[in-house]
Amino acid sequence: MTKDLPDWFREGYGNIWLPYAQMQTVGEALPVVATDGVMIELADGRRLIDGIASWWTACHGYNNPQMQEKIIAQVKNMSHVMLGGLVHEGAATLAKRLADLLPGDLNHVFFSESGSVSVEIALKMAAQYWINLGEQGHSRFVCFRSGYHGDTTAAMSVGDSEAGMHKAFSGFLSQQFLQPLPETDQEMAEFNEFLAEHKGQIAAVIMEPLVQGAGGMKFHGPETLAAIAKICFKHDVLLILDEIFTGFGRTGTMFACEQADITPDIICLGKALTAGTVAMAATVATDRVYDAFLSDDADKAFMHGPTYMANPLACAAANASLDIFRDEPVLDRVRRIEGHLMQSLGQFRGLPGVVDVRVKGAIGVIQMKEIGDLAALRQQFADEGVWIRPFGDIIYLTPSFSMESHELAALTQAIDKVLNSRE
Template sequence: MSNNFDEFDKQHIWHPYSSMSSPADNFKISRADGVYLFLEDGTALIDGMSSWWSAIWGYNHPILNLAIKKQLDKMAHVMFGGLTHQPAIDLAKNLIEINDKKLNKVFFADSGSVSVEVAIKMAMQYQISQDKPSKNKLLTIKGGYHGDTFGVMAVCDPINGMHNLFTGILPKHYFAPRPTKNGDNFVEFEKIIIKNHHKIAAVILEPLLQGTGGMWLYDKSYLKSVRNICDEYNILLILDEIATGFGRTGSMFAYQQCDIVPDILCVGKALTGGYMTLSATITTEKIAYGLKNLNNGVLNHGPTFMANPLACSVANASIKLLLDNDYQTKVQNISELLSQNLKKCQKLNQVSDVRIKGAVGIIELQQKVDLKTIQPEFVKHKVWIRPFGKLVYVMPPYIIKQHELDKLCDAIYKIISKL
């Protein structure tokens, strides 16, 4: 398998959450097609990760490829200051439509983290503009993850999050205990709001499924209570659907299962079907017009690659695929297969919990895994699964077939049972 690694890569290139002092081996991929990632030596791995939630149609999809090729012949990029273009206009229309026209002001950015930074700026500017400058803190729940940039790190889980090293430097916000699966623990959240509402600009949460902060599920009743109390105390609700958006939990957006609407929504990852980096922060008229008493409503943010036309074109094609292809049945089928297949893991001594939500299967182990040893094991079983901490989880592309999903789950069972 040695030709699947690259010594130059190892010595000179940082990979996510990696160290130059003790670099790990990274498997070298030569191409990807459908649900398969191909190693240099030709080995095909079934992809269980959708490249971190994003490649919902797998790889090398003819319709998505064509969208980019057609746009490429017109223009790859133009600045968005003073200029606009049809792919961005179409994408804004699509995003408004799939949010049931309840959110209708769109800010395009270039990564999930940046879209959350923009959401935070919007919320702060809104409160200043409403003559409430003391409302300049955020409230979130423990176990969350919202990205890696500095402002956003401050609302990731303060202890288990990947950013606890910088705790002393980051701004201090409020953290409520994590809701339980049944949506309990709202009382603590409520207490923080009652005591500090005059200092809180916005609540920020991942709805129903917290991702990288621990893959926790919670009930929609909790979110409904959050929405109500935010309304009561003039606190904005920011929902981060960068991981959960575009069908992953069973509906286009997770919030749509909860009979609520956020004030600000962040989307990214699967927005482009995982083809290119693009994100959006989408809000209501109330918030967008409510900024106007500060800086004449100008939102001071404008990334160079804002609304990149190639990314917008492929995003439009991916949303059309979702709408034309009954994604809900696909996600439901994956969900049922994951439930059937992963249930038996529950009986293993090594496992503390199995959780399924939409097309996401999560196995929480008793002990942290050693990535250096477990990663090659998955590859030996010809699947691509990237655990972290105590979590082995899969969120495969929606196009995965039953026999491929069976193989993924089989590999998980075999490998975990030998730990």
């Protein structure tokens, strides 16, 4: 262990099993003592500019005073109460606000505590939709290459089970229809034929709209999303959009699906829903999906109920974040960041080893031919005073929307320095 670490780190670190890490070889994690604005403060006093907003959550920056005030008031009044048979104001208000913000008749909000679980819920909802209608055989999902929907079992099964991070599980997971994401007219025609042929076996198509995040920050246009949705609707196949990453402004609009002017049957929300404060996710269904669960028959009810669903602290946080979206020009901030990233990351085009540079909303991606030692690269970034966490073959930025231009410039300078130090 490095010298001068705080006692709590020395004593407890050995008992923590880190995410996505080979514990035998993983380097020492950085001890964090505080966050502030876009900064992460380390135990040794260093302050890193967070270029990825804690896995795309902290969209208004850390320690936002308005959010803190609402969360603290909520702690004092009621930290938690079960949702089974009891409903509190924060949950009702949030459900209504989400329904009002979402397009179309996405009116029925089912709360949970993590993105992966919201995906499990969406898949289960879609499967039971068909069961409740008395239509047998709709037992598989169509998903796309480079897709990622979480780490729980069903969510893994609809990720890219061949190339993605869960490929070791391919023999263990439910077999889904893994397809290439159609983009050209020819590919759309093939996708159309595929759905026509298999629709009797399909519960739903699931995809991340506009940006496939953890699968490599791959972009597609709104016209692609609109065309896929149109084919789903034509064949009466349910469409689930996973907006856990793209939701709440990340791609430039409140929800990515707005850019394609479509309403999915089910949408999954998480991450920036509570702006990097308290764990929460939601699965929202249209009237049509919801109505299929209404019956005199108790067996047609949706049998799901996460213990901490609609946790009052999380609801207070989400409502406070939506207040900020309502009262402040948050989407203008995203546009400013997009402009900045386009200009500043553009300079890396053509550098040796850089294959592509792309920007959408507050997402900037530098695609490398080969990235080499990821751990060493992350360390180099930390040494430059920034928290950037490259994965696969990309270096990317997903800053908080409150990030100022000089902080964005510092991120770009760090990338410049690190890229230029490579042989």
